[in-house]
Amino acid sequence: MRGGQGVRRLAVRVRVLVALGRPAVALLFALYTALGLAQAGHAEDRLLFAECVVPVVAFLLCSVCVNDLSDEAIDRVNLPGHWSRPLVTAAAGSRNLVVTAAVSAVVALGSASLLGLRPGVLMVAALALSAGYSLRPVRLADRGAVAALALPACYVALPYLLGLTATGAAVGPRDLMMLGGLYIGFVGRILLKDFRDVRGDALFGKRTFLVRHGRRATCLFSACCWVIGTCVILAATPRPTPAFVASYGVCLAAVLLILRALANEVGHRREEALIAGAAVIGRGLLVLQLAHVAMGQAGWGTGVQALVVGGVLLVTVGQVVGLVRYGPGTGLTTASLGQEAAEASSPGDRALVVNAPAR
Template sequence: MLDRQITDRIRVLVVLSRPAVAVLFALYVALGLAQAGHAEDRLLLAGCLIPVMAFLLCSVCVNDLSDRAIDQVNLPGDRNRPLVTAAAGSRELVVTAVVSATVALGSAFVLGPRPGLLMLAALAVSAGYSLRPIRLADRGAVAALALPACYVALPYLLALTAARSAVHPRDLLMLFGLYTGFIGRILLKDFRDVRGDALFGKRTFLVRHGRRATCLFSACGWTIGTCVILAATPRRTPALVCSYLLCLALALVILRILAGEVGHRREEALITGAAAIGRGMLILQLAHLAMSQAGWGALAYSTVMGALLALTLVQAAGMLRHGPTTGLTIASLREGATASPGGVASDRRASHIVRRGT
């Protein structure tokens, strides 16, 4: 019985860590180290991952607590939301958030004063994003600009400043490219949550401006981010440039399709396909920096870059065809059986908002 309880608690922590988001955090940490010239420093990588992952766990707990009512509408039965499924209680998430924040702040200061101060600022932004009276999550475009400060700037700058004290203009240019590209991708998350966001008055960019404007703004973020990253990349090669431009072209095609009227399942597949392309571009950038610093030969370099590009395209194609492997549960049978006419009207209202904006 005790073993079962321990296993359940570990499973809840894994779910709260949001594995897909954790992979992104790890990629940005690795990119920060690679930008600082420490792409192969595994000990420093591990040291940077501890505070970053603790920060992620704290942020998720705080966000889930503040968005509980919205998640019950957007994600009923979703096992990635322990509060919604009652796999964990509010008190448990509060304790987890406090402990995680303490670990994040303490381990960041172990790396140095600059990483520690960055973590302190990131925790403040994360709290302001989810908690009232500030609650940036309800402020549309402001939320889309603030969230990347935690998702991109923190792991990248924490790793960079842990590796070396000086921050060069090229480092900031790379950060701007990563930041802008992430804004283009994070806007697409609002499609999944539009129903609850509209019902609870959460004025996301999608709710405020509609489907076409959101896809256009996202396309601008993808394009500007890609160009800036390439401009900031040292020793860029034709293989990297061609790979990035191909990925960008595919992402823009996906956004063009998403801007039209598509069903929910097709919409979900398009968004996950775009996410796969975004992750692939980060991996390509990391591989380029690591191989360039290690002095790989042209043939080996081109082979690896080609393989990573092919893997990205295959994964994106699979997502576009089949959607995510663990699709979200929109409504359980129990909820569907007790659905009220008001719920149907709310769905129609949300759909109208997505199509035309407000």
């Protein structure tokens, strides 16, 4: 009997860690890390990739715990009963998150320092920025556009530069140009996250770009970031093939169509589907970039590269079409963590907040 209870407790703890690890975000971190390694000419160094992923994932766990502790009241409005917020669902307590954050910070800093001086310094800076994003008196999360500019420094710059510097390579102009393109593109993506959180953000005075300027301005600014970021990435890409450039063009066109629809959409489920589709395109672009650089370093022929790029594009477009038509899947259910899922707000409430800029 005791053994069965122990197994159940262990299973709950594992599920809580998975929720805190934000699987979709962890995948993004891994892709940016792999891009940094590939940019330095180590696209196939699997051991070094694993060594880099450890501090990156530990940093993610620490940042999520700190943010969840700081945003608990907002999350109870925006994401009541959602599996990804164990503090809200009571699957974990505040003490659990504090301990997880502290241990994760030590692991992140220690494992990054083992990779070298520059990765260690990067991790110190990233941990400080992450704390400033969530904690008072700094709390960048409440500062509108500043938050949208600061968060990509943790999401993009840390894993990319950690992978790049872990190889011992010098950071050149082309590397920085690639980082700039990835950063600008991610700003366009992170702005869309605020649609999900708009009601709680407005209620608690969190002045996000969406709350301050409204739906249309947010979609327009996001579109500009996507376009500029894509152009910069293509300019920084070594020897881009016609198939690679065409695939980027298709993905960019699809995102612009999604943003155009999102600028006029107020239905909650439809909104979720459009934003999920944009997220899939963002991940697809990263996979395309990584595949292109890796295949070039391996000396693959142009024809084979075109087939691989076409396959990645086909899978990406297929996922986007499915999401936009049928909506995102339920994923892990909240019932498994003890409560049922609930809508963050009614479509009418969301429309009132999203469509009108703050005065």
